[in-house]
Amino acid sequence: MRVALFITCLADGLYPDVAKATVGLLERLGHEVEVPLQQSCCGQMHINTGYPREAVPLIRNHVDAFAGYDAIVAPSASCTASIRHQHGEVASSIGDASLIASTAEIAARTYELSEFLTDVLEVTDVGAYYPHRVTYHPTCHSLRLLRVGDRPLQLLRQVRGIDLVELPDAESCCGFGGTFALKNPDVSTAMLADKMQNVLQTRAEVCAAGDSSCLMHIGGGLSRLKVGVRTVHLAEILAST
Amino acid sequence: MSDVTATARAEILDRIRRATSDRPSPQPIVRNYRTAGTTEADVELFVDRLVDYRATVHRGTPDQIEAILAARGIAQVIVPDGFDQSWLPTIGQLREPLGITELDSAAGVVTTCAVAVAETGTIVLDAGPGQGRRALSLIPDYHLVVVRAEQILASVPDAIAVLDPTRPLTWISGPSATSDIELKRVEGVHGPRTLDVLLLT
Amino acid sequence: MTFLGMPAASLTGGNLDGEQPFPEAARLSVGNAQLRRNLGAATHTIRGKRAAVVSELPDWQELRAAGAAIKDDVLANLERYLLQLEQQVTARGGTVHWARDAQEANRIVTDLVKATGASEVVKVKSMATQEIGLNEALEQAGIEAFETDLAELIVQLGHDKPSHILVPAIHRNRSEIREIFLREMPDVDPALTDVPAALAEAARGHLRRKFLTAEVAISGANFAVAETGTLAVVESEGNGRMCLTLPKTLITVMGIEKLVPTWRDLEVFLQLLPRSSTGERMNPYTSMWTGAVEGQQFHLVLLDNGRTATLADPQGRSALRCIRCSACLNVCPVYERAGGHAYGSVYPGPIGAVLSPQLTGVDRNPSLPYASTLCGACYDVCPVAIDIPSMLVHLRARVVDDKREQHRLPSPEQAAMAAASWTMRDSRRWTRALRAVRLSKPLRGWRLLPPPLSSWISSRDLPAAPAQSFRDWWTEREKSRDE
Incomplete structure (x- = not known):
């Protein structure tokens, strides 16, 4: 099986440890990972902000970069959802038959990390050790676009040393929403405040999630509060030994 | 039809034609939900639902009607045409024609019903015999409905299947209520604030 | 994308847009702690109730799919069904009127009321008449309109605006409602408490005489059956029955999309609507x-009023499936914080964010499609499966296209x-750009940055820029492996 990593633009530029952890984890499980460097961004930000036209070259680049792999793994539910649901729609809107076909091809082989581990590799115990009190925030796109269900929790429950605590009102959005956080700062901040309060209520040291974007938002807020709670990507916990 | 409304009508219809010029082809309507006749009516469920709505349910025979009314302190009741006279041997009766003022000052009303729905605790009136026009079961503050066991159907589709849409229909699920204050249900606004149901067994 | 030759929304009058863009209006409401407490409590109550009664039905998803398909059939064959409805209503003694926009509808209703000689009307809660601003139009013609739904009454007596589709006074708690009643009801008991049952009783007393003497009633409709000409109003309090039953003249204002094709179709919607809206098995x-x-x-x-313009967009038309249950409002995290008034339209929340801009044209409501994090909670609960998040994304593209057409020079956002x-x-450009991220490292400690980053750092720290991008790390690793 030829496995490619879709780094995601956010991990590439701001959270390289998340991508390194994903590679490390997959290699530990015995899989060689390739990283086609032609990749950049899935274009979700453009599509979701109203610029599908500007997303088209990014989508073309993405399908070119990942042609020929058996599986493409991304440490992001949101980007995976964009590839799975939005790329084909944008291709259809411009009536490009070959792009419609190639986006469908790539979409069918793209997996969010927890999906890849539990569905393709069929593992839940990845041999991780992480002696910390952790609460898990299920991101909206993992829950309601990808429907990953409790896959991330199945993985986390098998981690040795972990003290996994339930997050109250876990399924509520954290308020990030991409450019929403910039366009609607007051509502975004109000949602973030409630999310942080729920995180703090758990007395966890670490708030984990499967999307660096939401973690950037929650982590940025927690850092401002100076309460000592860190945000850590699911991949980093699973890679930890 | 006036010229203005004729013009408006023609223009709206023309807009609709242009708006759907792409000839939308919707998914076929699949009725694989529980349709009429697929579920057994559950009388206990019906009672449970009514109680949940704060209606009071009595079970028994028509000769209990006057006792139920007496227990509510009702000495005179509105009786719609077609209501079985033998069920009310002694109580004072108000009969049609009745004006709004008489309806407003009446202590209560007794009616039969057309059908009932167990799953939702609903009783449907269709202005048939024993039910009268809609105002009779609306203006008095007390309503006693007599339901025969065989009128209880399982589900909403079962009721729709037997009701006649050309009759004025009133679907009643408990006494008048509102959820307008903090989205919590409280009973008792404009319709009858007390609903008693006599289930004939 | 433009729709050449298609009906464009060009509305006259009505309550479908506000004076402020959403983010500015939301700033005010987010800062109102009382409002947030009221909304948070009410929406959490109803979420639990809805979830419980929906989970009782083993065939909910089948009903939902049927509901969506029935409404899509209505939209695909709207002309035929409207003509059928008109014929049935007319054959049974009713009179059908057609209104292109709010102003036309208001004129028709005003003329009908005037013809009866009445100077007062009682009203059943109706979104359509809120949308067209009927009460204001009647007032100008010297006709007083009395709202009879409890929440509408609270809004009317409070000289306020509705903030929710189902419960227009959701932003008020019991003690605020008590204060409004004490102030505005001339005949109220001064010892009125804030117990909800007592407040409901006060409303009963206040409206009783109006119901019994009204000559004309105005209602909306939840459903109209094309096949039979049957209209349906779904309610709780009995104010609907009072208005529909007692006055000599009944005027019903209804959007052209509120149809169902057959009588049988109501078996679907009478299950979907109450469970989704008030969380009851039946209203x-x-x-x-x-x-x-x-x-x-x-x-x-x-009433058309922008509905045909909505129908003309193949990716937006399914907003017309909406049965106004407001389940999407009750689960929306943005609505919960911002409240209904921030949307500026009588249709707030997720459905309002897709419906209002389509009814008015996106130029009049350009901020609403962005009033969402695209979290998807609305789509999950929608009883007619409107994919609101995807539609929001589509409408954002329409907003951007509209701005491109209006302005020659690209906005800073377009340029970025x-x-x-x-x-x-x-x-190659991307690799170089990522190396530049390192240069931004000192930014982390800053408290003054230009927009839009300024709004980020108002409440959040920026992440620390890493020493090296992943791709540079990977390239180095691959090199060292080859050596």
């Missing part, structure tokens, strides 16, 4: 009537999006 009262009944005069006003696209479509 206390549903009235159905066909044509003019029990000696009444009956007028039906069919174009630049990002240019950089990221080419891996």
Whole structure:
């Protein structure tokens, strides 16, 4: 099986440890990972902000970069959802038959990390050790676009040393929403405040999630509060030994 | 039809034609939900639902009607045409024609019903015999409905299947209520604030 | 994307947009702690109730799919069904009127009321008449309109605006409602408490005489059956029954999309609507009537007001499936914080964010499609499966296209999006750009940054820029492996 990593633009530029952890984890499980460097961004930000036209070259680049792999793994539910649901729609809107076909091809082989581990590799115990009190925030796109269900929790429950605590009102959005956080700062901040309060209520040291974007938002807020709670990507916990 | 409304009508219809010029082809309507006749009516469920709505349910025979009314302190009741006279041997009766003022000052009303729905605790009136026009079961503050066991159907589709849409229909699920204050249900606004149901067994 | 030759929304009058863009209006409401407490408590109550009664039905998803398909059939064959409805209502003694926009509908209703000689009307809660601003139009014609739904009454007496589709006074708690009643109801008991049952009783006393003496009633409709001409109003309090039953003249104003094709179709919607809206297995009262009944005069006003413009967008038209249950409002995290008034339209929340801009044209509501994090909670609960998040994304593109058409010079956002696209479509440019991220390292400690970053750092720290991008790390690792 030829496995490619879709780094995601956010991990590439701001959270390289998340991508390194994903590679490390997959290699530990015995899989060689390739990283086609032609990749950049899935274009979700453009599509979701109203610029599908500007997303088209990014989508073309993405399908070119990942042609020929058996599986493409991304440490992001949101980007995976964009590839799975939005790329084909944008291709259809411009009536490009070959792009419609190639986006469908790539979409069918793209997996969010927890999906890849539990569905393709069929593992839940990845041999991780992480002696910390952790609460898990299920991101909206993992829950309601990808429907990953409790896959991330199945993985986390098998981690040795972990003290996994339930997050109250876990399924509520954290308020990030991409450019929403910039366009609607007051509502975004109000949602973030409630999310942080729920995180703090758990007395966890670490708030984990499967999307660096939401973690950037929650982590940025927690850092401002100076309460000592860190945000850590699911991949980093699973890679930890 | 006036010229203005004729013009408006023609223009709206023309807009609709242009708006759907792409000839939308919707998914076929699949009725694989529980349709009429697929579920057994559950009388206990019906009672449970009514109680949940704060209606009071009595079970028994028509000769209990006057006792139920007496227990509510009702000495005179509105009786719609077609209501079985033998069920009310002694109580004072108000009969049609009745004006709004008489309806407003009446202590209560007794009616039969057309059908009932167990799953939702609903009783449907269709202005048939024993039910009268809609105002009779609306203006008095007390309503006693007599339901025969065989009128209880399982589900909403079962009721729709037997009701006649050309009759004025009133679907009643408990006494008048509102959820307008903090989205919590409280009973008792404009319709009858007390609903008693006599289930004939 | 433009729709050449298609009906464009060009509305006159109505309550479908506000004076402020959403983010500015939301700033005010987010800062109102009382409002947030009221909304948070109410929406959490109803979420739990809805979830419980929906989970009781083993065939909920089947009903939902049928509901969506029935409404799509209505939209695909709207002309045929409207003509069928008109014929049935007319054959049974009703009169059908057609209104292209709010102003036309208001004129029709005002003329009908004037013709009866009445100077007062009682009203059943109706979104359509809120949308067209009927009460204001009647007032100008010297006709007083009395709202009879408890929440509408609270809004009317409080000289306020509705903030929710189902419960227009959701932003008020019991003690605020008590204060409004004490201030505005001349006949109220001064010892009135804030117990909800006592407040409901006060409303009963206040409106009783109006119901019993009203000559004209105005209602909306939840459903109209094309096949039979039957209209349905779904309610709780009995104010609907009072209005529909007692006055000699009944005028119903209804959007042209509120149809269902057949009588049987109601078996689907009478299950979907109450469970989704008030979280009840069935609402206390549903009235159905066909044509003019029990000696009444009956007028039906069919309203376009931007609906045909909505119908013209293949990716937006399914917003017209909406049955106004408001389940999407109750689960929306943005609505919960911002409240209904921030949307500026009588249709707030997720459905309002897709419906209002389509009814008015996106130029009049450009901020609403962005009033969402695209979290998807609305789509999950929608009883007619409107994919609101995807539609919001589609409407954002329409907003951007509209701005491009209006202005020659690209906005800063357009320039930034174009630049990002240019950089990221080419891996060499992208690799170089990521190296530049390191240069931003000192920014982390800053408290003054230009927009839009200024709004980020108002409440959040920026992440620390890493020493090296992942791709540079990977390239080095691959090199060292080859050596």
